[in-house]
Amino acid sequence: MFWDESRADSEVDLLNREGFDPQALLHLVHGDFNLLQELVDLFGTEVPGMLASIEKAIQQGSASDLEKAGHKIKGSMLQLSAHAAAKIALQLEKSGQTGSMDGTGILLEKLTQEVHVLDQTLRSMLQNRLSH
Amino acid sequence: MSTLVMDSRQTELLRVLLVEDNVLDAKFITGLLRLPTAALQCQHVTRLAEALDHLEKNSPDVILLDLNLEDSAGYDTFYRIRQAAFRAAILVLSGSDDEDLAIRTVREGAQDYLVKGTFDGRLLLRSIRYAIERKRSEEALRQSQATVRAIFENSVEGIVIFDDDGICLEANAAAGALINLPRKELIGSRLCDFCEKGFEEVWVQLRASQSGRGQFWTHLKDGSRRLVDYSFTANVLPGQHLAMVRDITEQQDMEEQLRDSQKMEAVGRLAGGVAHDFNNILGIISGHAELLESSASSQVERSRAEKIISATEKAASLTRQLLAFGRKQVMTLKLLDLSSVLEGISSMVDCLVGAEIQINIQAAKNVGLVRADQSQMEQVIMNLTANAREAMPEGGTLTITIDRYLSSDQPDLPPGEYIRLSISDTGAGISQEIQSRIFEPFFTTKKNGSGLGLSTVYGIVKQSGGYITVHSEAQCGSTFSVYLPVINGSHPNPTPSESRSRSHVPGHETILLVDNEEDLRNATCEYLESCGYRVLTAGDGKEAIEICNRYAGSISLLISDIVMPKLNGRGLVDHVRKTRPGTSILIISGYGADAVWRHGIALDPSCFLQKPFTFQVLSAQIRSVLDKEA
Numbered sequence: 026m027f028w029d030e031s032r033a034d035s036e037v038d039l040l041n042r043e044g045f046d047p048q049a050l051l052h053l054v055h056g057d058f059n060l061l062q063e064l065v066d067l068f069g070t071e072v073p074g075m076l077a078s079i080e081k082a083i084q085q086g087s088a089s090d091l092e093k094a095g096h097k098i099k100g101s102m103l104q105l106s107a108h109a110a111a112k113i114a115l116q117l118e119k120s121g122q123t124g125s126m127d128g129t130g131i132l133l134e135k136l137t138q139e140v141h142v143l144d145q146t147l148r149s150m151l152q153n154r155l156s157h
Numbered sequence: 158m159s160t161l162v163m164d165s166r167q168t169e170l171l172r173v174l175l176v177e178d179n180v181l182d183a184k185f186i187t188g189l190l191r192l193p194t195a196a197l198q199c200q201h202v203t204r205l206a207e208a209l210d211h212l213e214k215n216s217p218d219v220i221l222l223d224l225n226l227e228d229s230a231g232y233d234t235f236y237r238i239r240q241a242a243f244r245a246a247i248l249v250l251s252g253s254d255d256e257d258l259a260i261r262t263v264r265e266g267a268q269d270y271l272v273k274g275t276f277d278g279r280l281l282l283r284s285i286r287y288a289i290e291r292k293r294s295e296e297a298l299r300q301s302q303a304t305v306r307a308i309f310e311n312s313v314e315g316i317v318i319f320d321d322d323g324i325c326l327e328a329n330a331a332a333g334a335l336i337n338l339p340r341k342e343l344i345g346s347r348l349c350d351f352c353e354k355g356f357e358e359v360w361v362q363l364r365a366s367q368s369g370r371g372q373f374w375t376h377l378k379d380g381s382r383r384l385v386d387y388s389f390t391a392n393v394l395p396g397q398h399l400a401m402v403r404d405i406t407e408q409q410d411m412e413e414q415l416r417d418s419q420k421m422e423a424v425g426r427l428a429g430g431v432a433h434d435f436n437n438i439l440g441i442i443s444g445h446a447e448l449l450e451s452s453a454s455s456q457v458e459r460s461r462a463e464k465i466i467s468a469t470e471k472a473a474s475l476t477r478q479l480l481a482f483g484r485k486q487v488m489t490l491k492l493l494d495l496s497s498v499l500e501g502i503s504s505m506v507d508c509l510v511g512a513e514i515q516i517n518i519q520a521a522k523n524v525g526l527v528r529a530d531q532s533q534m535e536q537v538i539m540n541l542t543a544n545a546r547e548a549m550p551e552g553g554t555l556t557i558t559i560d561r562y563l564s565s566d567q568p569d570l571p572p573g574e575y576i577r578l579s580i581s582d583t584g585a586g587i588s589q590e591i592q593s594r595i596f597e598p599f600f601t602t603k604k605n606g607s608g609l610g611l612s613t614v615y616g617i618v619k620q621s622g623g624y625i626t627v628h629s630e631a632q633c634g635s636t637f638s639v640y641l642p643v644i645n646g647s648h649p650n651p652t653p654s655e656s657r658s659r660s661h662v663p664g665h666e667t668i669l670l671v672d673n674e675e676d677l678r679n680a681t682c683e684y685l686e687s688c689g690y691r692v693l694t695a696g697d698g699k700e701a702i703e704i705c706n707r708y709a710g711s712i713s714l715l716i717s718d719i720v721m722p723k724l725n726g727r728g729l730v731d732h733v734r735k736t737r738p739g740t741s742i743l744i745i746s747g748y749g750a751d752a753v754w755r756h757g758i759a760l761d762p763s764c765f766l767q768k769p770f771t772f773q774v775l776s777a778q779i780r781s782v783l784d785k786e787a
Contacts, residue, residue, distance in 0.1 A: 103272070
């Protein structure tokens with residue numbers, strides 16, 4: 026088998042981390058603030074749609090849609106080193122997998138809050154970069 | 158679809174297809190690949206259908222694949238992409254740390270599986286390059302394996318892989334065909350189960366010596382056996398041993414047949430050589446016996462001389478058979494009475510069949526003549542007789558019949574009159590299956606048979622414009638019938654013994670007699686002088702030329718042997734024809750008439766006389782040649 030599971034952090038490792046790790050994100054993008062700017066711009070246009078998909082799935086009681094939407098936003102949060110948000114997204118994905126919709130509304134509220142904080146943090150990172 | 162062209166300073170621009178439905182993730186990934194060291198042409202699609210459409214028209218080096226798309230999910234996404242792009246490396250980028258899925262995709266052909274958020278640009282780029290290299294190595298290995306597999310499956314030689322215990326692990330179709338088993342049945346079988354007893358020891362020796370070649374007999378389910386040639390190499394892989402096998406049964410049969418043919422050829426040459434020498438000796442005996450006869454002072458002495466002459470004639474008949482067997486006689490078609498031919502070789506037929514077999518000959522006289530070569534007809538009779546004898550190992554009755562046969566409406570025999578020669582045995586008979594093949598060259602059911610006897614008969618009969626049939630029933634024996642067209646309104650050519658005249662023909666001319674057999678030369682000289690000829694004698698061609706050059710008078714006839722020391726008959730004949738064109742030539746030889754043309758001497762057949770001959774025949778032949786020239 027070619028896949029070397031030991032060479033990178035696993036998803037579990039990432040999800041066990043707390044909050045958002047700006048340094049980790051800067052490391053991943055090799056300090057490329059242009060890329061970061063593009064990502065933040067896309068974040069503002071794409072993430073609300075992802076959250077809306079989750080809300081719609083919960084409202085319609087569609088577990089499979091919830092699983093897909095949770096999985097999708099989880100990947101993005103992992104890419105952005107937003108571990109707390111990714112952890113909540115994973116819980117939503119698993120709720121969808123198991124078909125248990127209980128508590129998903131609260132999870133969505135938490136996720137929305139984390140995403141809002143993340144958005145603010147990313148923007149302030151860029152703002153600080155500009156001011157320096 | 159979006160396209161991102163990155164650094165093209167690298168000599169090799171890698172073509173990347175990113176299949177990702179999340180545009181934020183896609184931006185992140187393409188952003189990571191904007192490294193200075195990257196030389197990529199990246200194209201992005203969001204749906205499986207879009208990806209498949211792209212792959213129909215393009216051949217990317219690597220595909221970065223998110224498994225969960227809007228129109229496909231999980232392993233199915235990977236499977237569809239892999240089917241559409243079997244030459245591209247596939248690197249799965251997933252938001253799930255699903256180890257089972259990761260293992261499954263890698264096992265089924267993905268080159269790597271990365272979890273989102275765990276890689277930066279450098280790691281991703283390195284993974285891409287490694288994935289491409291792995292894919293290329295896999296492709297090279299796949300092609301190599303395909304080549305090996307094609308060779309393995311199409312090889313005419315059997316290829317078998319054994320384990321340490323001689324159990325077949327793998328075999329190709331040729332190996333299965335060799336022992337008449339489907340390949341699948343061969344796998345799992347023990348090698349020694351197919352070999353002759355004692356092969357277990359050979360197997361142990363082969364394992365110990367690591368390699369070897371040899372042969373073994375294998376017994377098939379149908380009871381037959383085949384000779385197998387093998388080449389063995391131990392541990393081509395640890396604990397796996399290679400054997401290349403091929404069936405050489407027919408090759409060995411052919412080699413045996415060739416050896417038999419060569420042996421027969423050698424025996425034939427030996428017989429011909431012996432017959433030649435023996436003819437010379439018989440000539441000496443016969444000549445001196447005739448001299449004794451002519452000078453006999455009493456009836457008793459004359460009678461004894463005649464008995465010697467008669468015995469030499471019988472011996473000469475035997476040597477003619479030996480010469481025919483040695484194929485030293487060319488085919489000479491002449492009118493023959495088959496009954497006379499049979500009578501001439503009846504003593505040899507007796508010798509051939511042995512005492513256990515009773516011979517019954519029913520050869521009608523004056524049934525008609527055929528046009529054929531006498532020695533070939535003798536060979537037909539001898540071969541069919543030998544065949545009948547082989548069919549009766551414990552004795553029986555051999556019947557030879559010669560009669561006239563009228564064919565009117567038979568499928569295998571055109572209408573007409575034939576002389577039929579039938580040879581029957583009371584043996585076990587020939588099965589229907591074998592009857593259709595018995596005239597094929599080299600076909601034999603005998604352990605030591607050459608397979609040439611009946612095929613030779615068939616060839617001679619066809620060459621003579623005749624037909625041959627076989628009728629056989631189990632336990633009722635077999636009958637071979639040869640049909641030769643009757644030649645009407647002709648008389649048989651005289652046989653040599655019949656042409657011998659007892660008349661004494663006088664002469665007066667000068668004859669140069671050349672023969673290296675001194676005793677025969679002297680006796681002949683004495684006889685010819687008694688007839689009134691002047692005789693000059695020489696022991697070889699060179700001496701004869703000296704006489705020719707020295708002798709002032711006319712030489713009417715040169716009588717010369719062919720095979721002589723110093724200068725042979727041909728050299729002498731050429732010289733005489735050049736220096737004495739008026740001299741007639743009579744060649745005498747212990748070989749058959751074909752020896753004349755084999756030595757390159759152009760000669761009318763009437764100017765040849767085969768040894769041994771009686772002096773009366775010689776004197777008549779001399780007169781015939783000289784008078785014809787006159």
